[in-house]
Amino acid sequence: xxxGFEEAVRExxxxxxxxxxxxxxxxxRGLLEELESGRTLECPRTSQxxxxxxxxxxxxxxxxxxxxxxxxxxxxxxxxxRRLMDYVEEAGREAAERAAELLSGAGAVSTVSFxxxxxxxxxxxxxxxxxxxxxxxxGEGVAMARHLRQSxxxxxVLPDSAVGLAVSRSGAVVFGADAAGLDGxxxxxxxxxxxxTSAGALGVEVVAVFESxxxxxxACGWEGVETRGYRVEGWGDVEYPxxxxxxxxxxxxxxxxxxxxxxxxxxxxxxxxxxxxxxxxGDV
Numbered sequence: 644x645x646x647g648f649e650e651a652v653r654e655x656x657x658x659x660x661x662x663x664x665x666x667x668x669x670x671x672r673g674l675l676e677e678l679e680s681g682r683t684l685e686c687p688r689t690s691q692x693x694x695x696x697x698x699x700x701x702x703x704x705x706x707x708x709x710x711x712x713x714x715x716x717x718x719x720x721x722x723x724x725r726r727l728m729d730y731v732e733e734a735g736r737e738a739a740e741r742a743a744e745l746l747s748g749a750g751a752v753s754t755v756s757f758x759x760x761x762x763x764x765x766x767x768x769x770x771x772x773x774x775x776x777x778x779x780x781x782g783e784g785v786a787m788a789r790h791l792r793q794s795x796x797x798x799x800v801l802p803d804s805a806v807g808l809a810v811s812r813s814g815a816v817v818f819g820a821d822a823a824g825l826d827g828x829x830x831x832x833x834x835x836x837x838x839x840t841s842a843g844a845l846g847v848e849v850v851a852v853f854e855s856x857x858x859x860x861x862a863c864g865w866e867g868v869e870t871r872g873y874r875v876e877g878w879g880d881v882e883y884p885x886x887x888x889x890x891x892x893x894x895x896x897x898x899x900x901x902x903x904x905x906x907x908x909x910x911x912x913x914x915x916x917x918x919x920x921x922x923x924x925g926d927v
Contacts, residue, residue: 701822737764758819824862
């Protein structure tokens with residue numbers, strides 16, 4: 644791999660809190676630096692590395708798709724990468740504005756893990772109270788709670804085992820997605836499925852907010868999803884998958900920068916096509 648791209652891959656591989664949008668921008672920037680320096684990308688190798696850096700993350704699957712389509716035309720690829728990075732800057736804010744409208748009047752909300760789109764949604768909606776599940780073992784939810792509290796949002800951290808309690812006290816649940824599949828699944832950090840399932844059992848609305856560059860052909864049957872390990876006192880090392888599938892039927896509404904409304908595969912199909920047209924310059 645070229646040196647600049649290689650360093651970007653290492654940086655993304657080491658990160659434990661920042662998610663799909665940051666990873667996409669970081670790797671796209673690394674690729675663009677290589678192209679601007681006049682280096683030639685090894686197309687199959689580059690797309691393979693993108694898919695395996697954080698397997699299960701839809702934004703990197705989409706980036707690999709962009710590289711495969713345009714790798715033989717480096718000038719066009721460079722332009723597509725620039726458009727993509729500009730797109731990422733605004734997409735999260737626009738998706739959050741739509742999601743905030745869906746949360747209007749919901750009262751307290753519950754969430755899990757750390758998502759830039761969810762953070763922006765909560766800051767826009769300003770619910771009276773936010774319950775954030777810890778999201779152990781990574782603790783991404785604690786990082787989210789700190790950001791929200793620093794922004795003046797009334798935030799309570801609860802252990803993951805209190806998911807039912809959190810949902811029972813909430814008028815809505817909101818979470819992000821690291822991938823959204825045309826096969827009828829979302830894929831997000833471990834702990835999202837219990838949150839969505841609890842909401843369904845208790846009759847609480849579920850809003851999923853994410854950018855269209857996370858929409859991929861499949862999210863349910865994704866093979867080789869990244870795993871991590873941690874040590875459980877009194878037991879030993881435990882390995883766990885970073886992402887888990889969440890059936891779209893457990894989601895009430897979706898919100899993206901390109902539109903929002905009732906959850907379904909057809910809107911996802913439309914948003915994916917519109918996004919690729921924008922980034923690829925109509926070469927879809």
